[in-house]
Amino acid sequence: AQTVTQSQPEMSVQEAETVTLSCTYDTSESDYYLFWYKQPPSRQMILVIRQEAYKQQNATENRFSVNFQKAAKSFSLKISDSQLGDAAMYFCAFVPYFGNEKLTFGTGTRLTIIP
Amino acid sequence: EAEVAQSPRYKITEKSQAVAFWCDPISGHATLYWYRQILGQGPELLVQFQDESVVDDSQLPKDRFSAERLKGVDSTLKIQPAELGDSAMYLCASSLRTSGNTIYFGEGSWLTVV
Numbered sequence: 001a002q003t004v005t006q007s008q009p010e011m012s013v014q015e016a017e018t019v020t021l022s023c024t025y026d027t028s029e030s031d032y033y034l035f036w037y038k039q040p041p042s043r044q045m046i047l048v049i050r051q052e053a054y055k056q057q058n059a060t061e062n063r064f065s066v067n068f069q070k071a072a073k074s075f076s077l078k079i080s081d082s083q084l085g086d087a088a089m090y091f092c093a094f095v096p097y098f099g100n101e102k103l104t105f106g107t108g109t110r111l112t113i114i115p
Numbered sequence: 116e117a118e119v120a121q122s123p124r125y126k127i128t129e130k131s132q133a134v135a136f137w138c139d140p141i142s143g144h145a146t147l148y149w150y151r152q153i154l155g156q157g158p159e160l161l162v163q164f165q166d167e168s169v170v171d172d173s174q175l176p177k178d179r180f181s182a183e184r185l186k187g188v189d190s191t192l193k194i195q196p197a198e199l200g201d202s203a204m205y206l207c208a209s210s211l212r213t214s215g216n217t218i219y220f221g222e223g224s225w226l227t228v229v
Contacts (some may be wrong), residue, residue, distance in 0.1 A: 091157050
């Protein structure tokens with residue numbers, strides 16, 4: 001069974017600054033996908049970024065980038081130039097490449113943006 | 116942009132009553148998921164469908180919960196009888212059949228059991 005751990009229940013950052021959210025996972029799979037999802041208050045969960053485990057290059061989406069360390073089973077999210085709209089719960093999630101595609105979530109990190 | 120539709124958005128029900136949630140996935144998405152998210156926690160999978168077949172319902176409390184996707188399109192999740200501990204958000208999500216495809220979520224249905 002896979003587990004996903006987010007050790008930071010809450011984080012805060014000044015607007016326009018950079019913040020890094022941590023995620024570690026445990027799996028015996030060699031092929032898998034990792035995701036960061038964002039859930040604003042009372043809004044739907046939306047995908048921020050995804051990483052294929054077989055790719056060495058870290059994924060980037062505009063101001064969002066990841067630091068994927070496969071050997072360490074670490075998958076952190078960096079948000080650059082933080083904006084007020086980035087305030088949300090952020091969930092790290094894992095799904096194996098093979099099997100029934102069960103997505104396993106971490107417990108989330110609540111990000112507050114300080115104006 | 117296509118979205119996963121869910122209804123109702125909010126539901127308050129008394130303990131021991133029945134409640135049902137409906138989900139319409141993105142057109143063409145063969146895989147449909149129901150997740151439960153307790154406030155302050157990450158979502159947990161209740162049931163997963165591939166077309167009309169259940170592929171994982173290991174975490175579904177089958178004594179009171181049921182889910183169906185009769186024609187392989189929309190789905191209904193039912194709770195009967197509801198208990199206080201069922202208060203949570205029920206998220207529906209869908210994805211294409213291919214492994215590794217992104218899973219798209221609906222806005223969720225908030226359930227409060229009083």
